[in-house]
Every structure is written in structure tokens, then in C-alpha cells.
Amino acid sequence: MARGRMLTVLGAAAAAVAVAVAATAAAAQDASEAVIADSSRDRPLPVPRGRRRTRIVGGRKITEFDRDAGSQFMATLYTPDGFGYYCGGALVSFEHVLTRAGCFTRVGDVVRVGGSRLFQGVKLKVIGVTVHPNFNSNGDQNDIAVLKVSGPSEAVMVRKGAVPVIMRQTLGRPHGFYITGYGAVDKKARTAGSLQLKRGYQPRNTWAECKEIFKFLKLANGQALPINEAAQLCTNYKSTGSGALCERDVGGPQFRTRWVSKNGKWVKVYELYGITSFWVATRSEKCPQGFPNVSSSVPYYYNWIRSAMK
Incomplete structure (x- = not known):
């Protein structure tokens, strides 16, 4: 958990969280304490590059020949x-x-x-x-x-x-997104990182769904975790088969692909919908599948991004 930011679930709230995730693999985890986890510059990968072995939790390895790799x-x-x-x-x-x-x-x-x-x-x-x-x-x-x-x-x-990715200007109603990264593959994040890029797919959730967990989370000062439903995207909740964010995956792209006609030919294009921000962890599993992952919406920030690029 970066920068000592812990969001706790206590008492009756813990029981409610346990009920909310009972249908998922997360039910086997200790839901009495949930935390917001992320990565930052103050914790770079510490081991020699030849010993990095692990990836996005639950994703699959890709190569430059994978057409959807990004x-x-x-x-x-x-x-x-x-x-x-x-x-x-x-x-x-x-x-x-x-x-x-x-x-x-x-x-x-x-x-x-x-x-x-x-x-x-x-x-x-x-x-x-x-x-x-x-x-x-x-x-x-x-x-x-x-x-x-x-x-x-x-x-x-x-x-x-x-080659640059195309930034999406409108969100639309996507079912989910691809994520890619070099983070840990094990749920406890015991290994450092990956030499090989890995990709996962995350179904998108409504904030009404994700708030089953988020409504019980508190910042260290006791205040509720702030959420901007228009600016942030929630994914991965109750999806035990999808790829989950882990150490050093954050900051990476959240994207989709589609086919467009250019000069009489169909071409696959990549569109950026989000930049991954943080994920919900538990005391027993640092990078659990089935718990919410959150990203910043590129369509929401599109105008600011373009202005910052000038």
C-alpha cells in the first residue's frame, strides 16, 4: 500500500463487505480490513533484471506479434x-x-x-x-x-x-477494457515484476456495484474515500477470471480495439479509455482478483490532456 494510505472496514461494515463478495473467490480472503493499493516512484523494482518473473494477476503473456497487445x-x-x-x-x-x-x-x-x-x-x-x-x-x-x-x-x-494510441474523446458504453503491464502475477505480490509484458481483460462495473465495497472504506483521517463517478472508471469487481492490477501496473493504459475503414481497407485501431490508478486489496492478498480496480477516465480529462500537451 503506497504512502501509508489505509482504508479500513470495521465492525458491521466488515460483515457487509463479506456478504458483498460471498459469490466471488474473494470470499475466502480476510475482508475485515481492505486497503487501497498502488505504486509510485518511491518503490522502484529492486532486484536485478534477470530475476523478474511475474506479471498482471490472471492475465496472459503477449509478444509484439499479438495483434491486441498494445x-x-x-x-x-x-x-x-x-x-x-x-x-x-x-x-x-x-x-x-x-x-x-x-x-x-x-x-x-x-x-x-x-x-x-x-x-x-x-x-x-x-x-x-x-x-x-x-x-x-x-x-x-x-x-x-x-x-x-x-x-x-x-x-x-x-x-x-x-506508435501513439488514439485518445478516446467519449466514453460510450464499453463492456470492459484491456490492461497491460509488468506487475506481479501472484495475488500476494511476493515477486517483484516481469520481463515479459502481460495483458488482461477487465469487465467494467457501475459505481452502484463498486460502492458495495467503497462505501465502507475510510481514509486514515476517518473521512470517506472520495469518488468522482464521471472522472473515474471502476472495473474487475466480482470478476475472478479477469486480469487484476498489481505492483507497478498502475499508470498504464486501459484500452479497446476496433476496426475502421481507411482508404478502402479495414484497419485495427487502438483507443485509450483510461489510465490505471489504484486497486482494492485485502490484508491477506495484495492483488486479489474480484475486487475493484480504478482508473482515471481519458474522455473525461481529454480537453485538459490536450491543453497540457501544447
């Missing part, structure tokens, strides 16, 4: 030495990467885009960071940031497989 716009964020991997991101132009504000990226950090293995892809340098002016780390409201990056020319990036 590896061409998947970004990885590192400390300036290029080895301290700490968050994900999404390439939204050849000069900009979108990530979560709570990753606390700094000028001088390293970004890599393209490829399907950690430490591979085009190397870029962060030369500017624009955090949403209303970002609040105590509850992760407005958890979104635009990174200005410098690196090879556009032609070189395309040749090396790095």
Missing part, C-alpha cells in the same frame, strides 16, 4: 539510471506520455516505449511533467499527468515499433 504504445517509467522501473504509461503522441499523477515522475526519468519485454523499446527522457492541478494524493482524485519526452525522430520511433 505493446506499441505501452510505456514503462524508470528512475534516471534506467533500471528502477516503477510505473506504466501510454504514448499519446511522439512527444508525450500519459501516466498517473501518483507515480510522481520527475524530469530526468527514463521512459521506454514499444517492444514486449521490460527494458526494451525506444528510450526517451522526461523533459517536462504536468500534473493535473487538482490532483489529491489522499484518495487519488484527478490522478493523471502528462509527460513531455525527448528522443529519436518520429520516423525512428515508428521503425522501432513505437
Whole structure:
């Protein structure tokens, strides 16, 4: 749990949570205490790269040959030495990467885009960071940031497989989203990370559903967890077969694919709907399947993102 932010469920609330998840695999977990979990720059991957072995919980390995991988716009964020991997991101132009504000990226950090293995892809340098002016780390409201990056020319990036994703301007009514990342695969997050990119699919939930859990969560100061239903997307609740966020997956893309006709040919396009922000964990399982995952809605922040990219 990053930055010591714990949201507790006590007394009668604990019983209500246990009932709410009784139909899921989470029923076997200790629901007497739930926490909001995420990752940030203060906890980069600590082990030598050759020992990283695990991925998104419940997802599957992908390669650059997987047509739905999204590896061409998947970004990885590192400390300036290029080895301290700490968050994900999404390439939204050849000069900009979108990530979560709570990753606390700094000028001088390293970004890599393209490829399907950690430490591979085009190397870029962060030369500017624009955090949403209303970002609040105590509850992760407005958890979104635009990174200005410098690196090879556009032609070189395309040749090396790095291509921006299309930002979605309207939400519509999607059933769910793909997520990709290099985070842990085990529910207790005992292993550090992954060399191989992994992808999962998360069904979208209504906030009425997710509030079965969120209504019982409290910040450390006793206040209710703030939720902006228009600005945040909730996924994964009661879906034990989907991919779940885990350590260092956050900040990464939440996307869908569709086919469009261009010059008489059908072309698959990738559209970015969200930037992953945090997930609900339990005392016994750091990265449980079936508990809510939350992201910042790209359509909601679209105008601010475009303004920050100028």
C-alpha cells in the first residue's frame, strides 16, 4: 500500500463487505480490513533484471506479434539510471506520455516505449511533467499527468515499433477494457515484476456495484474515500477470471480495439479509455482478483490532456 494510505472496514461494515463478495473467490480472503493499493516512484523494482518473473494477476503473456497487445504504445517509467522501473504509461503522441499523477515522475526519468519485454523499446527522457492541478494524493482524485519526452525522430520511433494510441474523446458504453503491464502475477505480490509484458481483460462495473465495497472504506483521517463517478472508471469487481492490477501496473493504459475503414481497407485501431490508478486489496492478498480496480477516465480529462500537451 503506497504512502501509508489505509482504508479500513470495521465492525458491521466488515460483515457487509463479506456478504458483498460471498459469490466471488474473494470470499475466502480476510475482508475485515481492505486497503487501497498502488505504486509510485518511491518503490522502484529492486532486484536485478534477470530475476523478474511475474506479471498482471490472471492475465496472459503477449509478444509484439499479438495483434491486441498494445505493446506499441505501452510505456514503462524508470528512475534516471534506467533500471528502477516503477510505473506504466501510454504514448499519446511522439512527444508525450500519459501516466498517473501518483507515480510522481520527475524530469530526468527514463521512459521506454514499444517492444514486449521490460527494458526494451525506444528510450526517451522526461523533459517536462504536468500534473493535473487538482490532483489529491489522499484518495487519488484527478490522478493523471502528462509527460513531455525527448528522443529519436518520429520516423525512428515508428521503425522501432513505437506508435501513439488514439485518445478516446467519449466514453460510450464499453463492456470492459484491456490492461497491460509488468506487475506481479501472484495475488500476494511476493515477486517483484516481469520481463515479459502481460495483458488482461477487465469487465467494467457501475459505481452502484463498486460502492458495495467503497462505501465502507475510510481514509486514515476517518473521512470517506472520495469518488468522482464521471472522472473515474471502476472495473474487475466480482470478476475472478479477469486480469487484476498489481505492483507497478498502475499508470498504464486501459484500452479497446476496433476496426475502421481507411482508404478502402479495414484497419485495427487502438483507443485509450483510461489510465490505471489504484486497486482494492485485502490484508491477506495484495492483488486479489474480484475486487475493484480504478482508473482515471481519458474522455473525461481529454480537453485538459490536450491543453497540457501544447
